Each structure stands twice: as structure tokens, then as C-alpha cells.
Amino acid sequence: MSVSPNQAVDAANRAFGRHPGSRALHARGTLCQGTFKATPEAAALTRAAHLRGAEVPVTVRFSNGAGDPGHPDWVPDPRGLATKFYLPDGGRTDLVAVSSPRFPVRDPEGFVQLLKLQSAGPAATWKLPLFLRRYPEALRTLPALLPSLKPPVSYATIPYYAIHAYRWLDASGGDRYVRYTWRPLAGTHRLSLRTARRRPKDYLQTDLLERMQRAPLEFALEVQIAEPDDSTVDPSAAWSGRGRRVTVGVLRVTGPDHEREQGDDVLVFDPSRVTDGIECSEDPVLQFRPRAYSESVRRRTDG
Numbered sequence: 001m002s003v004s005p006n007q008a009v010d011a012a013n014r015a016f017g018r019h020p021g022s023r024a025l026h027a028r029g030t031l032c033q034g035t036f037k038a039t040p041e042a043a044a045l046t047r048a049a050h051l052r053g054a055e056v057p058v059t060v061r062f063s064n065g066a067g068d069p070g071h072p073d074w075v076p077d078p079r080g081l082a083t084k085f086y087l088p089d090g091g092r093t094d095l096v097a098v099s100s101p102r103f104p105v106r107d108p109e110g111f112v113q114l115l116k117l118q119s120a121g122p123a124a125t126w127k128l129p130l131f132l133r134r135y136p137e138a139l140r141t142l143p144a145l146l147p148s149l150k151p152p153v154s155y156a157t158i159p160y161y162a163i164h165a166y167r168w169l170d171a172s173g174g175d176r177y178v179r180y181t182w183r184p185l186a187g188t189h190r191l192s193l194r195t196a197r198r199r200p201k202d203y204l205q206t207d208l209l210e211r212m213q214r215a216p217l218e219f220a221l222e223v224q225i226a227e228p229d230d231s232t233v234d235p236s237a238a239w240s241g242r243g244r245r246v247t248v249g250v251l252r253v254t255g256p257d258h259e260r261e262q263g264d265d266v267l268v269f270d271p272s273r274v275t276d277g278i279e280c281s282e283d284p285v286l287q288f289r290p291r292a293y294s295e296s297v298r299r300r301t302d303g
């Protein structure tokens, strides 16, 4: 069985409703600006322009995973941190991450089935066993991912993971597969659901703006280098943990962005928008996402 980008966006729209002008998923969020500066260690691992050491400007969007922009911030949800790096030659490259360390299923079909379960109501009870038979990895991933859905104190206080493997090529032709993590320099702090529900509906967006008035939000970018037995194609699989971890840069989110998404400007964070020195892996979820994002963009910019 395979699914089309149309079917994926239909499933998201059925789960969360269709909201004109909004993203089909990660509908609620705040756009920010900032800078990224690579550490000296990065250039030995990749020749990518934004990882050579000079500071580059970025656009960042923090978001909640739901496709309904009206969902309160305290609803348990994966949170998003999408970053667009503006390269010295005028190009751009994106890094799209969520607060869950792994994807619940190994392929796009499984994700669409999950979205369908979410909108199935009581019928989900009898559909679930069939889903788990087809996607046995969910028995392991879904319970393991629950803690990462807990509402954060702030978008600044949780780690974010880009999940897929990417191939990094250095200036001497060496290569390695890596997975990215954004580590919050403010530490990891989440709320109990009971405490979170007492916060205002938009507490995360308000907190973000207030924090940035005081000081930049900071995240260290860490890569884990794959060992030979770490899967580069299965986004639901954990890596062994033996691979070397290297801090390759620091992101500073300095203030709200009032330039992008004004008027006709369409902003898309595309996980396959890489640059020389970085290549996408053959992970089928990574390969599928750009087409689903295009379909969402088509619908959100439609008339």
C-alpha cells in the first residue's frame, strides 16, 4: 500500500479540520529571527556553508503539532522548531525538528493510518489492533514518546530532534550519516498536564515574546554520528547510542520576525532543502514529506 501527498493532507484535515490560510499540521506557531554560529568542530565533518564558522542569519518558527490553530498551547503535542539558514551565496537551507526523538512509525503510510485513527472516534478501538499488526514498531514507540508530548514550560526549555539521518560530506571527500538534536541551553523543563491547563491558552506564544525581550533563546546544535548498525532509513528506530556526539553550533533566537509571511510571502520549511555538504538519506518519510508540504502550501495559499 502507498499513500499520496493528497491523501496525507486529507487525513490531517480530517483529524484537525481545514483552516483557511493555516498549515495542515503545526498550524499554530510564532515566527522569529536570529542567528546561527557553527563551532570549529563542524567544518571537519561537513563543508556546508552555514557550518564553516561565520555567523548566518536565520528565520525560526516555533509551533505546536496540531493542524488546528485554535488548539490551546497546553494540549499534549509534539512541538516544532523549524529553522531556515540564509547562506552567504544567497541560498537557503532548512532544518525541521520536533520535540519527539523518533517518528512513531517507519513509513508515510503508517503516519496517515495514525492520523486516521485519531479522527476515527469510537471506531479507533477496533481499528487499533489492525494498525498495530501492520506497524508493530508503534507498540514500542508510542509509549516511549508520551513523555515528550508533555507541555513545556517554554518553547525554550525542550530539546528538538530532526529525526531523519542526513549524510554529511566534508571538504576532503569523507562522509558520515548524522542525526540532529537542538539542546536548550536553558535546560529541559516541562509542566504536568494539570499545571499546564491552568495557563492561558496562548501561554507558549506569550512566553516566547517575553523571554526574547529579556535575552535571546539559545540552543546548541548537536549531531550524533551513525555507527555501522544504526539505521539511516527508519525514523522510528533508536540508534545504539555508541556514536560520537559533536556540538556543531549555537542558535540564538533574538526576536519576533515581522518580515516573513507578510502579504504574498510564502514561507515553507522543507526538510529536503539541503545544501552542498549535506544529502538526504533514503528514509521514506523524509523522501515523502516535501510533496505533502507542497500540497499543504497549495491549500493554505489557495484563494
Ligand code: HEM
Residues within 6 Å of the ligand: 008, 009, 012, 022, 023, 024, 025, 026, 029, 061, 062, 063, 079, 080, 081, 082, 096, 097, 098, 103, 107, 108, 111, 161, 162, 163, 164, 235, 267, 268, 269, 285, 288, 289, 292, 293, 296, 297, 300
Ligand atoms: C509522513 C510524515 C509527515 C507528514 C505527512 C507531514 C506533514 C506536514 C505538513 C502537511 C505540514 C505543513 C506544511 C506547510 O504547510 O508548510 C507539516 C509541518 C511540519 N512538520 Fe511535518 N510531516 C511529517 C513528518 C514530520 C517529521 C518526521 C517531522 C520532524 C522531524 C515533522 C515536523 C514538522 C514541523 C516542525 C512542521 C512545521 C514547519 C513550519 O513551522 O512551517 N514532520 N508537516
